[in-house]
Amino acid sequence: MKLKLKYKWICRLLSVCVLSVALTGCAVPWPALDIQQTEESAETRKETEPESEELPSVPRTEETEKTTQARVNAAAVPSRYDYREHGRCPAAGSQGELGTCWAFATMIALESSLLPQESFDFSEDHISLQNSFGMSQDMGGDYTMSMAYLLAWQGPVLEEDDPYGDGESPDGLEPVKHVQEIQLLDNKDYAGIKQAVYFHGGVQTSLFTALEDESSQSEYYNEDTYSYYYTGNQISNHDIVIVGWDDSYSRENFNQDPGMDGAFLCMNSWGTEFGDGGLFYVSYADTNIGIHSLAYTGIAPPDNYENIYQADLCGWLGQLGYGDEEAYFANVYRARSDERIEAAGFYATGADTEYEVYVLRGAPENGKLVLNESVASGRFEQAGYYTVDLKRPVDVKSGERFAMAVRIRTPEAVHPVAIEYQDDSSEIMTYVDLSDGEGYISADGRNWANTEKEQDSNICLKAYTSAR
Known part of the structure; x- marks a missing residue:
C-alpha cells in the first residue's frame, strides 16, 4: 500500500515585534508548494493553512475540554493573583528600538519560573543573536525561535556575559540552565493559563497593539489605569508575559467597554516608564490575549x-x-x-x-x-x-x-x-x-x-x- 506523506507548516505566531518591518516567513496564508514524489509517497505535498484572520492553533476536542476541566477542578486558583506580592516578578526590561519583544518575553517568563527560589537576569542579546535562524534583531521573531534556542541548549546565558543593545554577542558562552519542557496551552484556555502562572511561571503570550513604545498613545490603552483592550480582527504583533490576574478588575478601567470584568496582569518590554513600572492589565475579552500561550515548565541545572x-x-x-x-x-x-x-x-x-x-x-x-x-x-x-x-x-x-x-x-x-x-x-x-x-x-x-x-x-x- 502506498502511503501519503504530508508536510504541514505551523506558524503559531506569538509576535512579529518590529517597528516597521514584518517578519518574513511567519504570516499566513502560504502558497502551496509541490515537491517531488517518492516511492513511499504517491502524493507528497507541503500543505499550508487556509487564509484566516487568526493563526492556527492546537485543535480543541471534547476530550481535551474534559481534561482541562479536570485540571481546574483538581487544583483551584484564587480569583486574584499578582507576582509582585509574592516575590515572583522579574525586573522590567526595555527592548529599545529593536524588534526583540519575543526575546524579552521569553527571558521574563524564564526568570519568573525560577523566582523566588532563584534570581537570574538572562541575556536577551544572546537569544536574539546566537540562535540558529541567522536573523537580525530588527526583523522580529516568534516563539518557535525561542523554543528552538532553549531546547538546543544554546542558552540561556547571563545578561552580564552578553549585555543587551551593543549589537555584539560573544561566541562560546555556555547555558546556565537547561530547558527540558515547554507546554503549549490551548487556545484561550484561561483556566490553564492561570494554573501555569500560579504553579510554574509567567506565561508568554501576545496581543495586537498600535503602540510602539512607552511614550505612544492608543485608543485601546488607558494611560490612567494602565489597562488595554483591543476588540478588532488584527492578529498579534507583540509578545508580553502574563504574571497575574484579577477576576474582579472593573470593566470601567478600559477606554472601551469589554462587556465583562476581569483582566490579566502583564509585563511588557518597554522599561519601567510604561504602565505601572512596566506592567499593565489586559482585558479577558481582548481579541488575541491567550490565543497562543506557552509556559516553561521544566528548567533544570546545566549538569542534569x-x-x-x-x-x-x-x-x-x-x-x-x-x-x-x-x-x-x-x-x-x-x-x-x-x-x-x-x-x-x-x-x-x-x-x-x-x-x-x-x-x-x-x-x-x-x-x-x-x-x-x-x-x-x-x-x-x-x-x-x-x-x-x-x-x-x-x-x-x-x-x-x-x-x-x-x-x-x-x-x-x-x-x-x-x-x-x-x-x-x-x-x-x-x-x-x-x-x-x-x-x-x-x-x-x-x-x-x-x-x-x-x-x-x-x-x-x-x-x-x-x-x-
Whole structure:
C-alpha cells in the first residue's frame, strides 16, 4: 500500500515585534508548494493553512475540554493573583528600538519560573543573536525561535556575559540552565493559563497593539489605569508575559467597554516608564490575549545530563505524517564516547498525545530499523516539548551507531511528527541544516523513509546522555 506523506507548516505566531518591518516567513496564508514524489509517497505535498484572520492553533476536542476541566477542578486558583506580592516578578526590561519583544518575553517568563527560589537576569542579546535562524534583531521573531534556542541548549546565558543593545554577542558562552519542557496551552484556555502562572511561571503570550513604545498613545490603552483592550480582527504583533490576574478588575478601567470584568496582569518590554513600572492589565475579552500561550515548565541545572544529541537546531517548523494520528519516527546518532542514554526529548504536536520510546543499539547503515521492547511510555496532556527519562537507560560504546525512536499517537492529527524543514524562500527556514541528521519516519515501525533525503527535513527528536 502506498502511503501519503504530508508536510504541514505551523506558524503559531506569538509576535512579529518590529517597528516597521514584518517578519518574513511567519504570516499566513502560504502558497502551496509541490515537491517531488517518492516511492513511499504517491502524493507528497507541503500543505499550508487556509487564509484566516487568526493563526492556527492546537485543535480543541471534547476530550481535551474534559481534561482541562479536570485540571481546574483538581487544583483551584484564587480569583486574584499578582507576582509582585509574592516575590515572583522579574525586573522590567526595555527592548529599545529593536524588534526583540519575543526575546524579552521569553527571558521574563524564564526568570519568573525560577523566582523566588532563584534570581537570574538572562541575556536577551544572546537569544536574539546566537540562535540558529541567522536573523537580525530588527526583523522580529516568534516563539518557535525561542523554543528552538532553549531546547538546543544554546542558552540561556547571563545578561552580564552578553549585555543587551551593543549589537555584539560573544561566541562560546555556555547555558546556565537547561530547558527540558515547554507546554503549549490551548487556545484561550484561561483556566490553564492561570494554573501555569500560579504553579510554574509567567506565561508568554501576545496581543495586537498600535503602540510602539512607552511614550505612544492608543485608543485601546488607558494611560490612567494602565489597562488595554483591543476588540478588532488584527492578529498579534507583540509578545508580553502574563504574571497575574484579577477576576474582579472593573470593566470601567478600559477606554472601551469589554462587556465583562476581569483582566490579566502583564509585563511588557518597554522599561519601567510604561504602565505601572512596566506592567499593565489586559482585558479577558481582548481579541488575541491567550490565543497562543506557552509556559516553561521544566528548567533544570546545566549538569542534569552531560551530552545532547540533536539534528533540529531550528526546532518545530512543520509536521509530517501519513494522514493518520499515529506514526513512528527516529533519529540515528553515533556515540561520541562511552555513554549512557538516559532520556529522549521530542514534541507532542497536540493534546493527549500517547508515546512509546525505543532505543536501538548498532543501528544499521541501511535504515532498516527493528524496534524491540519500549524503554518508556506515557501520555502528554498538553501539546509542547517534553523530556522523557528512560525506565531502563541504555549503554553505548564510543563510535557506536544508535537509534532513538518513538511511536506517537495524537488524537485527530494527520501529521503528528514535528520536523524542521528547509525552504529557501522563507527567511526563517533558510538556515535549516539538513547535513547534521539521519532521520526516519514510518507508518508501521517496520518500513522507514529517510526524511533528509526524501522530505528535505530533520526529525525533532533528541537524545540525552551521561558518561559511564
